[in-house]
Structures are given as C-alpha cells and as structure tokens.
Amino acid sequence: MGAHELPGLDLGRLAPWLRTVVHGVGGDLGAELIAGGKSNLTYRLTDGHRAWIVRRPPLGHVLATAHDMAREYRVMSALQDTDVPVPTTYALCEDTDVLGAPFYVMEHVEGVPYRYARELAPLGPERTRAISENLVDVLAALHAVSPEAVGLRDFGRPEGFLGRQVARWKKQLGASHARDLPAADELHRRLAASVPAESATGIVHGDFRLDNVLTDAQDRPAAVIDWEMATLGDPLTDLALLVVYQRLGELVGGNAVADAASAPGFLTEDEILARYATHSDRDLSGLGFYLGLASYKLAAILEGIHYRHLQGQTVGPGFESIGPAVHPLLDAGLTALKEYR
Structure with missing residues (x-):
C-alpha cells in the first residue's frame, strides 16, 4: 500500500496544512502506520530529513473518541516544561475537512517501548x-x-x-x-x-x-x-x-x-x-x-x-x-x- 493510500491519512490534504504549522517541511511526504486497531491511530510522517508523529481517532469511531485528540494534545503541551519527558507538540487540527477527524502532530521521539x-x-x-x-x-x-x-x-x-x-x-x-x-x-x-x-x-x-x-x-x-x-x-x-x-x-x-x-x-x-x-x-x-x-x-x-x-x-x-x-x-x-x- 503506498503512502498516499494509508487509511485515515490523506497526504494530499495533510501536506499543505502541515506546512502552515511546522516550519521547514520538505518536499514529498511519506508515511507509515505504526499503531492501529481500535485505539487511536498513530502514523510516522517524514519528508526524508525529519520525522513527525500524527495521531487521529480510529476509523469509523470519530464521535466517541474525537475529544481524545484535544485531551492528549493538551496534557502533553502542558507538560512541555516540566520534569516529565513528553514529545514536543506542534499543532492540533480540529478541522475535519483535512483528515475527516480531529488530529494532532507531535515530535517523533527515538526510543524503544519495551514490552516483553x-x-x-x-x-x-x-x-x-x-x-x-x-x-x-x-x-x-x-x-x-x-x-x-x-x-x-x-x-x-x-x-x-x-x-x-x-x-x-x-x-x-x-x-x-x-x-x-x-x-x-x-x-x-x-x-x-x-x-x-x-x-x-x-x-x-x-x-x-x-x-x-x-x-x-x-x-x-x-x-x-x-x-x-x-x-x-x-x-x-x-x-x-x-x-x-x-x-x-x-x-x-x-x-x-x-x-x-x-x-x-x-x-x-x-x-x-x-x-x-x-x-x-x-x-x-x-x-x-x-x-x-x-x-x-x-x-x-x-x-x-x-x-x-x-x-x-x-x-x-x-x-x-x-x-x-x-x-x-x-x-x-x-x-x-x-x-x-
């Protein structure tokens, strides 16, 4: 599946919006889904030089979980200058014309989520x-x-x-x-x-x-x-x-x-x-x-x-x-x- 065909992430619509909120976004954007399912969807977005994370509600469950986006974004933004390490947050988009649901963009942080x-x-x-x-x-x-x-x-x-x-x-x-x-x-x-x-x-x-x-x-x-x-x-x-x-x-x-x-x-x-x-x-x-x-x-x-x-x-x-x-x-x-x- 090509990057432009990722479910829930229309790069053609996302790219122009992203360039208005993040300085220096390069040319062609690529993306991959790194967490899906019934929880909120997480994508890694890159222009070949830098990377970002996009989070949006699961497909088909927008009304029940749309509020989560603003809450997640708000709490991480609030913790930016504390002793709690959180990704840098860039922007929350509540205009559903862009991706069909509210979403936000944050820093891509290198690290391992050890599970086992x-x-x-x-x-x-x-x-x-x-x-x-x-x-x-x-x-x-x-x-x-x-x-x-x-x-x-x-x-x-x-x-x-x-x-x-x-x-x-x-x-x-x-x-x-x-x-x-x-x-x-x-x-x-x-x-x-x-x-x-x-x-x-x-x-x-x-x-x-x-x-x-x-x-x-x-x-x-x-x-x-x-x-x-x-x-x-x-x-x-x-x-x-x-x-x-x-x-x-x-x-x-x-x-x-x-x-x-x-x-x-x-x-x-x-x-x-x-x-x-x-x-x-x-x-x-x-x-x-x-x-x-x-x-x-x-x-x-x-x-x-x-x-x-x-x-x-x-x-x-x-x-x-x-x-x-x-x-x-x-x-x-x-x-x-x-x-x-």
Missing part, C-alpha cells in the same frame, strides 16, 4: 534495573506536577474520582458477561464499601507502564506516550496499576500481555513502592484499596478480551490464557484489601 522480558534480557540486569528505576522516577515526577501550575485546573473532575472508577469498571465488567465471577462481585462490594478520601489531586496518566514510555539508548525515559486515558484524579491509581500490571505479566506471560517486569534486574513490587515513596510525599499506607481497584480494573479489561475470544473476535496466539488469569487477579485484589499494611 525477552527484549530486556539481552541488556542485562544492571541496565534493566536502571530502566525500571527511571520508570518509577518519571511517575513520581508526573504526580508532583501541580495541575494548576501548568494550566490543567479544569482537565478532569477529581472530586469523587475513586467512586466513579469503581462504578465504571463494574459497568465494563457487566458489558462482557460470559460467566459468573463471584470473586468479582465480592471485590466490587468491598471496594464500594471502602472508598477512601482521595489523595491530593494530580495528573493521572491512566495507563502507565513501561511500553507506554520510549526509552533511549542511554536507558533514560525519552518520552511518556499514549495519554488517551489521562485526567485529573488520584495519582495513586497509576502507581497501583503499574504494580498490578507487573503481577499480570507474571500470571500470563508469553505474548498475551506485557511481561517486561519479569526480566532479571527489574525492580520488584516492594522496590517499586519503596522507590516511589522516596520520590513522593504521598501517603502509601492505604494502598490496599488502590491495588484492589487496579486488580478489578484489569480483571474487567481481561474479561472483555476473554469474552471477545469466546465470540471468535480475537486473532492470534495467547488469548486462551487470558480467561484463566482473571481468577488469580481478582483473588489478589481481595487479598490486597484484607492484608496490605
């Missing part, structure tokens, strides 16, 4: 440890940013954030009901009955893990990416989700989910929490609730994948291991509520 332990293993345990330490430090840096100071005071509704999260993921779980999950019912009941007061409001990434960070050749975070879930709320949800993603990789392994944290040298769960605590002034004593909520959230996501697998809607190996992983994930969530500190 087999990708980290050749680096050795010392480099892997450094990568995981830097990952935690970036998360703490994000959570230290004052939303008001970077112009994000109205970026979300932090009041009642945790209660809405509990309700949201119950709804998600119910939408993909394929079997009875008594542990899910019990975990939801306990979460709903023990919603704590939120910790100090901060910027929540919403899906923070190693493969949403581009790591450079010196093992430093070059850019945090994939901000489509970002909002204002309780940042401890990010920390708990990072930990539960780590548990999930150990439960499932293989190609079905990211298991980078299983690589020799990667910080353990306790080391992640200890390092975050030294870089943050947030109180982690009530983290059991957050771990329970993160377990419930990921269980709901996995159950949705399992449901689609049963319907024959998933393609590729590894999906058969998703359904069984839901049970220990829910059990770990219940344990966290009972036993964590």
Whole structure:
C-alpha cells in the first residue's frame, strides 16, 4: 500500500496544512502506520530529513473518541516544561475537512517501548534495573506536577474520582458477561464499601507502564506516550496499576500481555513502592484499596478480551490464557484489601 493510500491519512490534504504549522517541511511526504486497531491511530510522517508523529481517532469511531485528540494534545503541551519527558507538540487540527477527524502532530521521539522480558534480557540486569528505576522516577515526577501550575485546573473532575472508577469498571465488567465471577462481585462490594478520601489531586496518566514510555539508548525515559486515558484524579491509581500490571505479566506471560517486569534486574513490587515513596510525599499506607481497584480494573479489561475470544473476535496466539488469569487477579485484589499494611 503506498503512502498516499494509508487509511485515515490523506497526504494530499495533510501536506499543505502541515506546512502552515511546522516550519521547514520538505518536499514529498511519506508515511507509515505504526499503531492501529481500535485505539487511536498513530502514523510516522517524514519528508526524508525529519520525522513527525500524527495521531487521529480510529476509523469509523470519530464521535466517541474525537475529544481524545484535544485531551492528549493538551496534557502533553502542558507538560512541555516540566520534569516529565513528553514529545514536543506542534499543532492540533480540529478541522475535519483535512483528515475527516480531529488530529494532532507531535515530535517523533527515538526510543524503544519495551514490552516483553525477552527484549530486556539481552541488556542485562544492571541496565534493566536502571530502566525500571527511571520508570518509577518519571511517575513520581508526573504526580508532583501541580495541575494548576501548568494550566490543567479544569482537565478532569477529581472530586469523587475513586467512586466513579469503581462504578465504571463494574459497568465494563457487566458489558462482557460470559460467566459468573463471584470473586468479582465480592471485590466490587468491598471496594464500594471502602472508598477512601482521595489523595491530593494530580495528573493521572491512566495507563502507565513501561511500553507506554520510549526509552533511549542511554536507558533514560525519552518520552511518556499514549495519554488517551489521562485526567485529573488520584495519582495513586497509576502507581497501583503499574504494580498490578507487573503481577499480570507474571500470571500470563508469553505474548498475551506485557511481561517486561519479569526480566532479571527489574525492580520488584516492594522496590517499586519503596522507590516511589522516596520520590513522593504521598501517603502509601492505604494502598490496599488502590491495588484492589487496579486488580478489578484489569480483571474487567481481561474479561472483555476473554469474552471477545469466546465470540471468535480475537486473532492470534495467547488469548486462551487470558480467561484463566482473571481468577488469580481478582483473588489478589481481595487479598490486597484484607492484608496490605
């Protein structure tokens, strides 16, 4: 498929617009799709000398996700001058005459989104440890940013954030009901009955893990990416989700989910929490609730994948291991509520 035929990216329409917002764009533009599917589409655009990234909503889902473009663009633009590495943003286009949907253009950042332990293993345990330490430090840096100071005071509704999260993921779980999950019912009941007061409001990434960070050749975070879930709320949800993603990789392994944290040298769960605590002034004593909520959230996501697998809607190996992983994930969530500190 030629560059001019990429679905969702009409270079003939894009090129004139791009030259009005980015200085020095060269002659013929070429492009490739580097992330597609049901999530937002990501293209690498080049004039042969420089490269940019274009992000737009998935094809056919414009109304439901068009707002994501402005949100992603806004949060990355707001973080430009902070300690959080993000791509330089160039322009947001809300004129649907150009590509048929809102989109934005940002810097192309060189880096690797490490996803699997087999990708980290050749680096050795010392480099892997450094990568995981830097990952935690970036998360703490994000959570230290004052939303008001970077112009994000109205970026979300932090009041009642945790209660809405509990309700949201119950709804998600119910939408993909394929079997009875008594542990899910019990975990939801306990979460709903023990919603704590939120910790100090901060910027929540919403899906923070190693493969949403581009790591450079010196093992430093070059850019945090994939901000489509970002909002204002309780940042401890990010920390708990990072930990539960780590548990999930150990439960499932293989190609079905990211298991980078299983690589020799990667910080353990306790080391992640200890390092975050030294870089943050947030109180982690009530983290059991957050771990329970993160377990419930990921269980709901996995159950949705399992449901689609049963319907024959998933393609590729590894999906058969998703359904069984839901049970220990829910059990770990219940344990966290009972036993964590």
